[in-house]
Amino acid sequence: MLNYDIVIIGAGPAGLAAAVEAKKGGVDNILVIDRDRELGGILQQCIHNGFGLHEFKEELTGPEYAERFIQQLINLDIEYKLNTMVLDITQDKVVHAINMEDGYMTIKAKAIILAMGCRERARGAIAIPGTRPAGIFTAGTAQRYINMEGYMVGKNVFVLGSGDIGLIMARRLTLEGARVSAVAEIMPYSGGLTRNLVQCLDDYNIPLLLSHTIVDIQGKDRIEGVVVSKVDNNRKPIPGTERYYECDALLLSVGLIPENELSKSAGIEIDQMTNGPIVNESMESTVEGIFACGNVVHVHDLVDYVSQESRQAGSNAAKYVKDMLIRKGTTLKTKPGDGISYIVPQIIRTDNLEKHLDVFMRVKDVYSNSKLVVKVDGVSVREIKKKHMTPGEMERIKLDFKLLKDINDSVISIEVEREVV
Amino acid sequence: MEVKNMICIVCPIGCHLEVKNIHGKYIVKGNQCIRGREYGIKELTNPTRVLTSTVKVNKAHLSRLPIKTKGGIPKNKINECIEEINKVELDAPIKIGQIIIENIQGTGVDVIASRSI
Numbered sequence: 001m002l003n004y005d006i007v008i009i010g011a012g013p014a015g016l017a018a019a020v021e022a023k024k025g026g027v028d029n030i031l032v033i034d035r036d037r038e039l040g041g042i043l044q045q046c047i048h049n050g051f052g053l054h055e056f057k058e059e060l061t062g063p064e065y066a067e068r069f070i071q072q073l074i075n076l077d078i079e080y081k082l083n084t085m086v087l088d089i090t091q092d093k094v095v096h097a098i099n100m101e102d103g104y105m106t107i108k109a110k111a112i113i114l115a116m117g118c119r120e121r122a123r124g125a126i127a128i129p130g131t132r133p134a135g136i137f138t139a140g141t142a143q144r145y146i147n148m149e150g151y152m153v154g155k156n157v158f159v160l161g162s163g164d165i166g167l168i169m170a171r172r173l174t175l176e177g178a179r180v181s182a183v184a185e186i187m188p189y190s191g192g193l194t195r196n197l198v199q200c201l202d203d204y205n206i207p208l209l210l211s212h213t214i215v216d217i218q219g220k221d222r223i224e225g226v227v228v229s230k231v232d233n234n235r236k237p238i239p240g241t242e243r244y245y246e247c248d249a250l251l252l253s254v255g256l257i258p259e260n261e262l263s264k265s266a267g268i269e270i271d272q273m274t275n276g277p278i279v280n281e282s283m284e285s286t287v288e289g290i291f292a293c294g295n296v297v298h299v300h301d302l303v304d305y306v307s308q309e310s311r312q313a314g315s316n317a318a319k320y321v322k323d324m325l326i327r328k329g330t331t332l333k334t335k336p337g338d339g340i341s342y343i344v345p346q347i348i349r350t351d352n353l354e355k356h357l358d359v360f361m362r363v364k365d366v367y368s369n370s371k372l373v374v375k376v377d378g379v380s381v382r383e384i385k386k387k388h389m390t391p392g393e394m395e396r397i398k399l400d401f402k403l404l405k406d407i408n409d410s411v412i413s414i415e416v417e418r419e420v421v
Numbered sequence: 422m423e424v425k426n427m428i429c430i431v432c433p434i435g436c437h438l439e440v441k442n443i444h445g446k447y448i449v450k451g452n453q454c455i456r457g458r459e460y461g462i463k464e465l466t467n468p469t470r471v472l473t474s475t476v477k478v479n480k481a482h483l484s485r486l487p488i489k490t491k492g493g494i495p496k497n498k499i500n501e502c503i504e505e506i507n508k509v510e511l512d513a514p515i516k517i518g519q520i521i522i523e524n525i526q527g528t529g530v531d532v533i534a535s536r537s538i
Contacts (some may be wrong), residue, residue, distance in 0.1 A: 037482065038482075044536070047473050047474070047475060047487035047489075047535065048473050049471045049473055049489060059471065060535075061473055061487060061489050061535040062487075063487050063517075063535050063536035064517065064535045064536065066536075067517055067536060067537065146475075146485075147475055147485060147487060148483050148484075148485055149483070149484060149485070150475070150477065150483075150484035150485045175472075175474055175499075175503050176474075194428060194430055194435035195430040197428065198427070198428050198430050199430070199470065202427075202428070203470070203496065387453070388435065
Protein backbone atom coordinates (compact mmCIF):
# COMPACT_ATOMS: atom_id res chain seq x y z
CA MET A 1 0.00 0.00 0.00
CA LEU A 2 1.21 3.51 -0.84
CA ASN A 3 1.14 6.18 1.87
CA TYR A 4 0.47 9.89 1.45
CA ASP A 5 -0.50 12.69 3.80
CA ILE A 6 -3.02 14.16 1.37
CA VAL A 7 -4.52 12.57 -1.75
CA ILE A 8 -6.43 14.89 -4.07
CA ILE A 9 -8.86 13.39 -6.55
CA GLY A 10 -9.18 15.52 -9.67
CA ALA A 11 -6.64 17.90 -11.26
CA GLY A 12 -9.04 20.53 -12.54
CA PRO A 13 -9.15 24.05 -11.09
CA ALA A 14 -10.34 22.74 -7.70
CA GLY A 15 -7.72 20.01 -7.31
CA LEU A 16 -4.88 22.24 -8.50
CA ALA A 17 -5.69 25.11 -6.13
CA ALA A 18 -6.23 22.72 -3.21
CA ALA A 19 -2.90 20.96 -3.86
CA VAL A 20 -0.94 24.20 -4.10
CA GLU A 21 -2.45 25.53 -0.88
CA ALA A 22 -1.98 22.28 1.03
CA LYS A 23 1.69 22.31 0.11
CA LYS A 24 2.01 25.95 1.15
CA GLY A 25 0.35 24.91 4.40
CA GLY A 26 3.37 22.79 5.18
CA VAL A 27 2.39 19.31 4.01
CA ASP A 28 4.92 17.79 1.60
CA ASN A 29 3.65 14.32 0.94
CA ILE A 30 0.81 15.07 -1.50
CA LEU A 31 -0.52 13.11 -4.48
CA VAL A 32 -2.91 14.47 -7.12
CA ILE A 33 -4.80 11.90 -9.24
CA ASP A 34 -6.62 12.57 -12.52
CA ARG A 35 -8.22 10.29 -15.09
CA ASP A 36 -7.42 12.61 -18.02
CA ARG A 37 -4.14 12.63 -19.96
CA GLU A 38 -3.23 16.13 -18.80
CA LEU A 39 -3.71 18.53 -15.89
CA GLY A 40 -6.24 21.38 -15.92
CA GLY A 41 -9.55 19.55 -16.23
CA ILE A 42 -12.38 21.19 -18.13
CA LEU A 43 -10.46 24.50 -18.38
CA GLN A 44 -8.44 23.08 -21.27
CA GLN A 45 -11.52 23.00 -23.51
CA CYS A 46 -12.89 26.38 -22.37
CA ILE A 47 -10.89 28.44 -24.85
CA HIS A 48 -13.05 31.57 -24.42
CA ASN A 49 -11.91 34.41 -22.19
CA GLY A 50 -13.38 35.80 -18.99
CA PHE A 51 -11.55 33.63 -16.46
CA GLY A 52 -9.45 35.11 -13.68
CA LEU A 53 -11.00 38.57 -13.26
CA HIS A 54 -11.04 38.09 -9.48
CA GLU A 55 -8.06 35.78 -9.13
CA PHE A 56 -5.53 37.53 -11.40
CA LYS A 57 -7.30 40.85 -12.13
CA GLU A 58 -7.16 40.14 -15.85
CA GLU A 59 -9.26 38.29 -18.41
CA LEU A 60 -7.70 34.96 -19.28
CA THR A 61 -8.83 32.03 -21.39
CA GLY A 62 -9.43 28.66 -19.70
CA PRO A 63 -6.12 27.10 -20.80
CA GLU A 64 -4.20 30.21 -19.65
CA TYR A 65 -5.92 30.09 -16.26
CA ALA A 66 -5.09 26.38 -15.96
CA GLU A 67 -1.47 26.90 -16.98
CA ARG A 68 -0.91 29.41 -14.16
CA PHE A 69 -2.00 26.86 -11.57
CA ILE A 70 -0.22 23.97 -13.29
CA GLN A 71 2.98 26.01 -13.18
CA GLN A 72 2.55 26.56 -9.43
CA LEU A 73 2.00 22.82 -8.95
CA ILE A 74 5.18 22.02 -10.87
CA ASN A 75 7.22 24.73 -9.14
CA LEU A 76 6.15 23.35 -5.77
CA ASP A 77 7.17 19.87 -6.92
CA ILE A 78 3.81 18.28 -6.14
CA GLU A 79 3.47 14.67 -7.27
CA TYR A 80 0.66 13.72 -9.64
CA LYS A 81 -0.60 10.69 -11.57
CA LEU A 82 -2.44 11.12 -14.89
CA ASN A 83 -4.54 8.56 -16.81
CA THR A 84 -5.43 7.17 -13.42
CA MET A 85 -8.94 6.21 -12.44
CA VAL A 86 -10.01 6.17 -8.81
CA LEU A 87 -12.32 3.22 -8.32
CA ASP A 88 -13.25 3.56 -4.68
CA ILE A 89 -12.65 5.49 -1.49
CA THR A 90 -13.28 3.97 1.91
CA GLN A 91 -14.32 5.66 5.13
CA ASP A 92 -10.88 4.95 6.65
CA LYS A 93 -9.35 6.94 3.79
CA VAL A 94 -7.95 4.24 1.56
CA VAL A 95 -8.07 5.17 -2.15
CA HIS A 96 -8.31 2.37 -4.69
CA ALA A 97 -7.02 3.43 -8.11
CA ILE A 98 -5.83 1.93 -11.37
CA ASN A 99 -3.69 2.92 -14.35
CA MET A 100 -1.65 1.32 -17.14
CA GLU A 101 1.73 1.86 -15.44
CA ASP A 102 1.16 0.95 -11.79
CA GLY A 103 -1.77 -1.36 -12.34
CA TYR A 104 -4.13 -1.60 -9.37
CA MET A 105 -3.03 0.29 -6.28
CA THR A 106 -4.29 1.09 -2.81
CA ILE A 107 -3.25 4.38 -1.29
CA LYS A 108 -3.59 5.18 2.41
CA ALA A 109 -4.14 8.89 3.04
CA LYS A 110 -4.27 10.93 6.22
CA ALA A 111 -6.62 13.33 4.45
CA ILE A 112 -8.44 13.22 1.11
CA ILE A 113 -9.66 16.15 -0.95
CA LEU A 114 -12.50 15.44 -3.36
CA ALA A 115 -12.21 17.64 -6.45
CA MET A 116 -13.97 15.57 -9.11
CA GLY A 117 -16.09 18.41 -10.49
CA CYS A 118 -19.35 17.74 -12.22
CA ARG A 119 -20.76 16.28 -15.39
CA GLU A 120 -23.44 17.41 -17.77
CA ARG A 121 -27.06 16.41 -17.69
CA ALA A 122 -27.82 14.56 -20.91
CA ARG A 123 -30.96 13.83 -22.90
CA GLY A 124 -32.04 11.05 -20.55
CA ALA A 125 -32.14 13.44 -17.58
CA ILE A 126 -34.75 15.68 -19.20
CA ALA A 127 -36.70 13.04 -21.12
CA ILE A 128 -37.20 14.71 -24.51
CA PRO A 129 -39.63 12.73 -26.70
CA GLY A 130 -38.81 11.73 -30.26
CA THR A 131 -36.48 9.44 -32.17
CA ARG A 132 -32.93 8.68 -31.08
CA PRO A 133 -30.75 9.74 -34.01
CA ALA A 134 -27.06 10.71 -34.07
CA GLY A 135 -26.21 14.40 -33.77
CA ILE A 136 -27.36 15.08 -30.20
CA PHE A 137 -24.53 16.29 -27.98
CA THR A 138 -24.17 17.84 -24.57
CA ALA A 139 -22.67 21.30 -25.04
CA GLY A 140 -19.46 20.35 -23.23
CA THR A 141 -18.90 17.29 -25.40
CA ALA A 142 -19.29 19.43 -28.52
CA GLN A 143 -16.89 21.92 -26.96
CA ARG A 144 -14.24 19.25 -26.49
CA TYR A 145 -14.71 17.95 -30.06
CA ILE A 146 -14.39 21.40 -31.62
CA ASN A 147 -11.78 23.04 -29.40
CA MET A 148 -9.42 20.14 -28.72
CA GLU A 149 -10.02 17.29 -31.14
CA GLY A 150 -10.82 19.40 -34.19
CA TYR A 151 -14.15 17.85 -35.18
CA MET A 152 -17.18 19.94 -36.17
CA VAL A 153 -20.50 18.69 -34.80
CA GLY A 154 -22.87 20.13 -37.41
CA LYS A 155 -23.64 22.89 -39.87
CA ASN A 156 -27.12 23.85 -38.74
CA VAL A 157 -27.41 23.67 -34.99
CA PHE A 158 -30.16 24.13 -32.43
CA VAL A 159 -29.27 24.68 -28.76
CA LEU A 160 -31.56 23.63 -25.91
CA GLY A 161 -30.88 25.33 -22.59
CA SER A 162 -29.30 28.70 -21.96
CA GLY A 163 -26.63 27.68 -19.48
CA ASP A 164 -23.28 29.35 -19.97
CA ILE A 165 -21.73 26.47 -21.94
CA GLY A 166 -24.70 26.49 -24.34
CA LEU A 167 -24.38 30.22 -24.93
CA ILE A 168 -20.63 30.01 -25.42
CA MET A 169 -21.01 27.11 -27.83
CA ALA A 170 -23.63 29.02 -29.84
CA ARG A 171 -20.99 31.69 -30.50
CA ARG A 172 -18.22 29.16 -31.04
CA LEU A 173 -20.26 27.24 -33.65
CA THR A 174 -21.10 30.48 -35.44
CA LEU A 175 -17.42 31.46 -35.59
CA GLU A 176 -16.59 28.01 -36.99
CA GLY A 177 -19.07 28.52 -39.81
CA ALA A 178 -22.22 26.81 -38.56
CA ARG A 179 -25.64 28.43 -38.45
CA VAL A 180 -27.22 28.44 -35.00
CA SER A 181 -30.96 28.84 -35.53
CA ALA A 182 -31.91 29.53 -31.91
CA VAL A 183 -31.33 28.82 -28.23
CA ALA A 184 -34.45 27.64 -26.40
CA GLU A 185 -34.85 27.98 -22.63
CA ILE A 186 -37.75 26.44 -20.70
CA MET A 187 -37.54 29.04 -17.91
CA PRO A 188 -38.69 32.65 -18.40
CA TYR A 189 -35.10 33.80 -17.73
CA SER A 190 -31.68 32.65 -18.89
CA GLY A 191 -29.57 30.31 -16.81
CA GLY A 192 -26.39 31.97 -18.02
CA LEU A 193 -24.47 35.12 -17.15
CA THR A 194 -25.71 38.36 -18.75
CA ARG A 195 -22.28 38.96 -20.24
CA ASN A 196 -22.63 35.70 -22.18
CA LEU A 197 -26.13 36.58 -23.39
CA VAL A 198 -24.80 39.82 -24.84
CA GLN A 199 -21.46 38.65 -26.21
CA CYS A 200 -22.54 35.22 -27.45
CA LEU A 201 -26.12 35.67 -28.66
CA ASP A 202 -26.80 39.39 -29.26
CA ASP A 203 -23.45 39.95 -31.00
CA TYR A 204 -24.26 37.22 -33.54
CA ASN A 205 -28.02 37.81 -33.78
CA ILE A 206 -28.88 34.39 -32.37
CA PRO A 207 -32.44 34.42 -31.02
CA LEU A 208 -33.09 33.34 -27.42
CA LEU A 209 -36.51 31.72 -27.04
CA LEU A 210 -37.46 32.05 -23.36
CA SER A 211 -40.28 29.84 -22.02
CA HIS A 212 -39.76 27.39 -24.90
CA THR A 213 -38.77 23.75 -25.02
CA ILE A 214 -38.34 20.87 -27.47
CA VAL A 215 -41.38 18.59 -27.72
CA ASP A 216 -40.14 16.31 -30.49
CA ILE A 217 -36.85 15.23 -32.04
CA GLN A 218 -37.08 14.02 -35.65
CA GLY A 219 -34.73 12.08 -37.91
CA LYS A 220 -33.87 8.42 -38.38
CA ASP A 221 -30.09 7.98 -38.56
CA ARG A 222 -29.05 11.62 -38.20
CA ILE A 223 -31.15 14.31 -36.51
CA GLU A 224 -33.18 16.26 -39.10
CA GLY A 225 -35.06 18.73 -36.96
CA VAL A 226 -36.73 19.59 -33.68
CA VAL A 227 -40.25 20.73 -32.83
CA VAL A 228 -40.19 23.60 -30.38
CA SER A 229 -43.17 24.71 -28.34
CA LYS A 230 -43.94 27.58 -25.99
CA VAL A 231 -44.54 26.59 -22.37
CA ASP A 232 -46.97 27.99 -19.79
CA ASN A 233 -46.18 29.11 -16.24
CA ASN A 234 -46.02 25.49 -15.12
CA ARG A 235 -43.49 24.68 -17.86
CA LYS A 236 -46.09 22.63 -19.76
CA PRO A 237 -46.04 22.94 -23.57
CA ILE A 238 -48.91 25.02 -24.97
CA PRO A 239 -50.66 23.15 -27.83
CA GLY A 240 -50.80 25.11 -31.07
CA THR A 241 -47.50 26.94 -30.48
CA GLU A 242 -45.31 24.26 -32.11
CA ARG A 243 -42.68 25.35 -34.62
CA TYR A 244 -40.30 23.16 -36.61
CA TYR A 245 -36.57 23.94 -36.77
CA GLU A 246 -34.48 22.04 -39.26
CA CYS A 247 -31.07 21.07 -37.84
CA ASP A 248 -28.28 18.52 -38.20
CA ALA A 249 -27.10 18.81 -34.62
CA LEU A 250 -28.73 19.51 -31.27
CA LEU A 251 -26.71 20.78 -28.32
CA LEU A 252 -27.97 20.32 -24.78
CA SER A 253 -26.97 22.80 -22.09
CA VAL A 254 -29.42 21.72 -19.45
CA GLY A 255 -27.49 21.74 -16.23
CA LEU A 256 -24.63 20.08 -14.42
CA ILE A 257 -24.58 17.40 -11.75
CA PRO A 258 -21.76 17.14 -9.18
CA GLU A 259 -20.01 13.82 -9.67
CA ASN A 260 -20.30 12.11 -6.31
CA GLU A 261 -20.20 8.34 -6.81
CA LEU A 262 -16.90 8.19 -4.90
CA SER A 263 -18.20 10.48 -2.14
CA LYS A 264 -21.19 8.20 -1.65
CA SER A 265 -19.09 5.05 -1.45
CA ALA A 266 -17.04 6.72 1.29
CA GLY A 267 -20.26 7.19 3.25
CA ILE A 268 -20.33 10.97 2.89
CA GLU A 269 -23.68 12.68 3.44
CA ILE A 270 -24.99 14.44 0.33
CA ASP A 271 -27.08 17.64 0.38
CA GLN A 272 -30.25 17.01 -1.63
CA MET A 273 -30.25 20.57 -2.97
CA THR A 274 -26.63 20.90 -4.11
CA ASN A 275 -26.20 17.19 -4.96
CA GLY A 276 -22.78 17.59 -3.38
CA PRO A 277 -21.26 16.65 -0.02
CA ILE A 278 -22.47 18.51 3.06
CA VAL A 279 -19.44 20.53 4.16
CA ASN A 280 -18.39 22.60 7.14
CA GLU A 281 -16.52 25.93 7.39
CA SER A 282 -13.27 24.10 6.59
CA MET A 283 -14.76 22.39 3.48
CA GLU A 284 -14.63 19.08 5.34
CA SER A 285 -17.38 16.56 4.57
CA THR A 286 -19.32 14.56 7.14
CA VAL A 287 -16.51 11.97 7.13
CA GLU A 288 -13.61 13.24 9.23
CA GLY A 289 -10.52 14.05 7.16
CA ILE A 290 -12.27 13.93 3.78
CA PHE A 291 -12.56 17.41 2.32
CA ALA A 292 -14.32 18.57 -0.85
CA CYS A 293 -14.19 21.66 -3.04
CA GLY A 294 -15.26 23.13 -6.35
CA ASN A 295 -18.05 21.84 -8.56
CA VAL A 296 -18.23 18.52 -6.74
CA VAL A 297 -19.69 20.46 -3.79
CA HIS A 298 -21.95 22.83 -5.72
CA VAL A 299 -21.93 24.07 -9.30
CA HIS A 300 -20.14 27.41 -9.55
CA ASP A 301 -20.47 29.96 -12.34
CA LEU A 302 -17.00 31.47 -11.94
CA VAL A 303 -13.80 29.45 -11.76
CA ASP A 304 -12.31 32.19 -9.59
CA TYR A 305 -14.66 31.21 -6.78
CA VAL A 306 -13.73 27.54 -7.29
CA SER A 307 -10.06 28.39 -6.78
CA GLN A 308 -10.87 30.44 -3.70
CA GLU A 309 -13.02 27.71 -2.14
CA SER A 310 -10.44 25.05 -2.99
CA ARG A 311 -7.66 26.96 -1.27
CA GLN A 312 -9.81 26.76 1.86
CA ALA A 313 -10.06 23.01 1.44
CA GLY A 314 -6.31 22.70 0.78
CA SER A 315 -5.18 24.75 3.75
CA ASN A 316 -7.68 23.09 6.10
CA ALA A 317 -6.67 19.60 4.95
CA ALA A 318 -3.08 20.59 5.79
CA LYS A 319 -4.25 21.79 9.22
CA TYR A 320 -6.10 18.52 9.71
CA VAL A 321 -2.97 16.49 8.93
CA LYS A 322 -1.06 18.60 11.47
CA ASP A 323 -3.89 18.13 13.97
CA MET A 324 -4.69 21.84 14.06
CA LEU A 325 -8.41 21.72 13.22
CA ILE A 326 -10.69 22.12 16.22
CA ARG A 327 -13.28 19.35 16.25
CA LYS A 328 -15.32 20.33 19.30
CA GLY A 329 -16.75 23.64 20.41
CA THR A 330 -19.64 25.69 19.11
CA THR A 331 -21.37 24.37 16.02
CA LEU A 332 -23.98 26.12 13.92
CA LYS A 333 -26.06 24.97 11.02
CA THR A 334 -27.08 27.02 8.00
CA LYS A 335 -30.56 26.77 6.52
CA PRO A 336 -31.87 28.19 3.25
CA GLY A 337 -34.90 30.36 3.99
CA ASP A 338 -37.57 31.75 1.62
CA GLY A 339 -36.29 32.28 -1.90
CA ILE A 340 -32.94 30.53 -1.35
CA SER A 341 -32.33 27.09 -2.84
CA TYR A 342 -29.14 26.17 -0.98
CA ILE A 343 -26.35 27.47 1.25
CA VAL A 344 -22.73 26.28 1.41
CA PRO A 345 -21.29 25.56 3.97
CA GLN A 346 -24.06 23.73 5.77
CA ILE A 347 -22.19 23.43 9.08
CA ILE A 348 -20.06 26.07 10.85
CA ARG A 349 -17.71 25.27 13.72
CA THR A 350 -16.99 28.79 14.89
CA ASP A 351 -13.72 27.94 16.66
CA ASN A 352 -12.08 27.33 13.29
CA LEU A 353 -13.01 30.75 11.91
CA GLU A 354 -10.37 33.42 11.70
CA LYS A 355 -11.91 36.69 10.58
CA HIS A 356 -14.96 36.06 8.48
CA LEU A 357 -16.64 33.28 6.57
CA ASP A 358 -17.67 33.34 2.92
CA VAL A 359 -21.13 31.86 2.51
CA PHE A 360 -22.33 30.88 -0.98
CA MET A 361 -25.94 30.52 -2.06
CA ARG A 362 -28.32 30.60 -4.99
CA VAL A 363 -31.70 32.30 -5.16
CA LYS A 364 -34.71 30.46 -6.59
CA ASP A 365 -36.10 33.22 -8.78
CA VAL A 366 -35.24 36.57 -10.33
CA TYR A 367 -35.45 39.36 -7.73
CA SER A 368 -34.89 43.07 -8.08
CA ASN A 369 -34.65 45.65 -5.31
CA SER A 370 -34.75 43.08 -2.56
CA LYS A 371 -32.52 42.09 0.30
CA LEU A 372 -30.85 39.04 1.79
CA VAL A 373 -31.73 38.75 5.47
CA VAL A 374 -29.45 36.75 7.76
CA LYS A 375 -31.21 35.40 10.84
CA VAL A 376 -29.89 33.58 13.90
CA ASP A 377 -32.63 31.36 15.33
CA GLY A 378 -35.22 33.48 13.57
CA VAL A 379 -33.86 36.86 14.70
CA SER A 380 -32.56 39.13 11.98
CA VAL A 381 -28.90 40.04 12.52
CA ARG A 382 -27.90 41.41 9.14
CA GLU A 383 -29.49 42.67 5.95
CA ILE A 384 -27.78 43.06 2.62
CA LYS A 385 -29.51 45.10 -0.07
CA LYS A 386 -29.48 43.59 -3.54
CA LYS A 387 -30.48 45.47 -6.66
CA HIS A 388 -30.65 42.35 -8.74
CA MET A 389 -30.43 38.62 -8.10
CA THR A 390 -30.96 35.68 -10.44
CA PRO A 391 -30.53 31.90 -10.09
CA GLY A 392 -27.86 32.06 -12.82
CA GLU A 393 -25.51 34.11 -10.65
CA MET A 394 -24.28 32.72 -7.35
CA GLU A 395 -24.60 35.05 -4.37
CA ARG A 396 -21.80 35.35 -1.86
CA ILE A 397 -21.85 37.07 1.50
CA LYS A 398 -19.18 37.52 4.11
CA LEU A 399 -20.33 36.73 7.62
CA ASP A 400 -18.34 38.47 10.32
CA PHE A 401 -16.72 36.20 12.87
CA LYS A 402 -18.14 38.34 15.68
CA LEU A 403 -21.64 37.64 14.44
CA LEU A 404 -21.13 33.90 14.78
CA LYS A 405 -19.13 33.34 17.95
CA ASP A 406 -20.73 32.68 21.34
CA ILE A 407 -23.82 31.12 19.80
CA ASN A 408 -24.07 27.36 20.02
CA ASP A 409 -26.48 24.90 18.43
CA SER A 410 -28.10 27.74 16.54
CA VAL A 411 -29.50 27.85 13.05
CA ILE A 412 -28.38 30.59 10.70
CA SER A 413 -30.94 31.11 7.99
CA ILE A 414 -30.73 33.38 4.99
CA GLU A 415 -33.82 34.46 3.11
CA VAL A 416 -34.85 36.85 0.39
CA GLU A 417 -37.10 39.71 1.39
CA ARG A 418 -38.66 41.99 -1.17
CA GLU A 419 -38.16 45.64 -0.35
CA VAL A 420 -41.40 47.47 0.36
CA VAL A 421 -41.50 50.48 -1.92
CA MET B 422 -29.97 60.60 -34.74
CA GLU B 423 -28.74 57.13 -33.91
CA VAL B 424 -30.43 55.11 -31.15
CA LYS B 425 -29.31 51.74 -29.88
CA ASN B 426 -30.74 49.53 -27.17
CA MET B 427 -28.34 47.25 -25.35
CA ILE B 428 -27.79 45.40 -22.08
CA CYS B 429 -24.94 46.64 -19.94
CA ILE B 430 -22.47 43.90 -18.98
CA VAL B 431 -20.26 45.83 -16.58
CA CYS B 432 -21.87 44.12 -13.57
CA PRO B 433 -24.49 41.39 -12.97
CA ILE B 434 -27.43 43.83 -12.76
CA GLY B 435 -27.60 44.04 -16.55
CA CYS B 436 -29.29 47.44 -17.03
CA HIS B 437 -31.18 47.91 -20.26
CA LEU B 438 -29.55 50.92 -21.85
CA GLU B 439 -30.79 53.23 -24.53
CA VAL B 440 -27.90 55.12 -26.09
CA LYS B 441 -28.58 58.10 -28.35
CA ASN B 442 -26.14 59.93 -30.58
CA ILE B 443 -27.42 63.44 -31.25
CA HIS B 444 -24.86 65.12 -33.52
CA GLY B 445 -21.91 63.59 -31.70
CA LYS B 446 -23.41 64.12 -28.25
CA TYR B 447 -24.17 60.86 -26.45
CA ILE B 448 -27.11 60.42 -24.12
CA VAL B 449 -27.36 57.19 -22.12
CA LYS B 450 -30.62 56.27 -20.44
CA GLY B 451 -31.45 53.31 -18.18
CA ASN B 452 -28.03 53.03 -16.55
CA GLN B 453 -27.78 52.94 -12.77
CA CYS B 454 -24.17 54.00 -12.50
CA ILE B 455 -21.44 55.96 -14.26
CA ARG B 456 -19.76 52.80 -15.57
CA GLY B 457 -22.93 51.97 -17.47
CA ARG B 458 -22.76 55.32 -19.23
CA GLU B 459 -19.15 54.69 -20.30
CA TYR B 460 -20.01 51.19 -21.50
CA GLY B 461 -22.98 52.46 -23.52
CA ILE B 462 -20.94 55.12 -25.30
CA LYS B 463 -18.09 52.70 -26.05
CA GLU B 464 -20.54 50.12 -27.43
CA LEU B 465 -22.01 52.73 -29.75
CA THR B 466 -18.77 54.40 -30.85
CA ASN B 467 -16.18 51.62 -30.89
CA PRO B 468 -17.30 48.21 -29.66
CA THR B 469 -14.37 45.80 -29.30
CA ARG B 470 -14.14 42.11 -28.38
CA VAL B 471 -11.35 39.73 -27.48
CA LEU B 472 -11.64 37.01 -30.12
CA THR B 473 -10.83 33.43 -29.13
CA SER B 474 -10.66 30.44 -31.48
CA THR B 475 -8.37 27.56 -32.44
CA VAL B 476 -5.84 26.84 -35.18
CA LYS B 477 -4.75 23.52 -36.63
CA VAL B 478 -1.66 22.05 -34.95
CA ASN B 479 0.42 19.04 -36.00
CA LYS B 480 2.81 16.81 -34.05
CA ALA B 481 0.94 17.31 -30.76
CA HIS B 482 -1.32 15.17 -28.57
CA LEU B 483 -4.20 17.42 -29.63
CA SER B 484 -5.14 18.56 -33.11
CA ARG B 485 -6.17 22.10 -32.19
CA LEU B 486 -4.29 24.92 -30.45
CA PRO B 487 -6.38 27.55 -28.63
CA ILE B 488 -5.54 31.16 -29.55
CA LYS B 489 -6.77 34.63 -28.62
CA THR B 490 -6.33 38.21 -29.72
CA LYS B 491 -4.07 39.91 -27.21
CA GLY B 492 -6.54 42.77 -26.83
CA GLY B 493 -9.94 43.81 -28.10
CA ILE B 494 -10.45 44.02 -31.86
CA PRO B 495 -13.23 46.07 -33.47
CA LYS B 496 -16.44 44.03 -33.46
CA ASN B 497 -16.98 44.58 -37.19
CA LYS B 498 -13.62 42.96 -38.01
CA ILE B 499 -14.40 39.62 -36.33
CA ASN B 500 -15.32 37.84 -39.57
CA GLU B 501 -12.18 38.92 -41.44
CA CYS B 502 -10.03 37.96 -38.46
CA ILE B 503 -11.62 34.52 -38.16
CA GLU B 504 -11.00 33.89 -41.88
CA GLU B 505 -7.32 34.71 -41.47
CA ILE B 506 -7.06 32.57 -38.30
CA ASN B 507 -8.63 29.60 -40.10
CA LYS B 508 -5.79 29.57 -42.66
CA VAL B 509 -3.12 28.95 -40.01
CA GLU B 510 -1.52 25.52 -39.58
CA LEU B 511 1.38 25.00 -37.17
CA ASP B 512 3.70 22.35 -35.81
CA ALA B 513 4.21 21.76 -32.08
CA PRO B 514 5.98 22.68 -29.85
CA ILE B 515 4.39 26.06 -29.20
CA LYS B 516 4.76 28.16 -26.05
CA ILE B 517 1.91 29.94 -24.32
CA GLY B 518 1.94 33.63 -25.32
CA GLN B 519 3.81 32.94 -28.59
CA ILE B 520 2.66 35.24 -31.42
CA ILE B 521 0.69 33.31 -34.04
CA ILE B 522 -0.40 36.23 -36.27
CA GLU B 523 1.10 39.69 -35.96
CA ASN B 524 -1.17 42.73 -36.25
CA ILE B 525 -4.16 40.78 -37.52
CA GLN B 526 -6.13 42.57 -40.27
CA GLY B 527 -4.34 45.82 -39.47
CA THR B 528 -6.02 46.08 -36.09
CA GLY B 529 -2.70 46.57 -34.31
CA VAL B 530 -3.51 43.51 -32.20
CA ASP B 531 -1.52 40.26 -32.21
CA VAL B 532 -3.00 36.78 -32.07
CA ILE B 533 -1.24 34.65 -29.45
CA ALA B 534 -1.27 31.00 -28.31
CA SER B 535 -3.27 30.55 -25.13
CA ARG B 536 -1.58 27.32 -24.09
CA SER B 537 1.70 25.49 -24.54
CA ILE B 538 1.51 22.38 -26.61
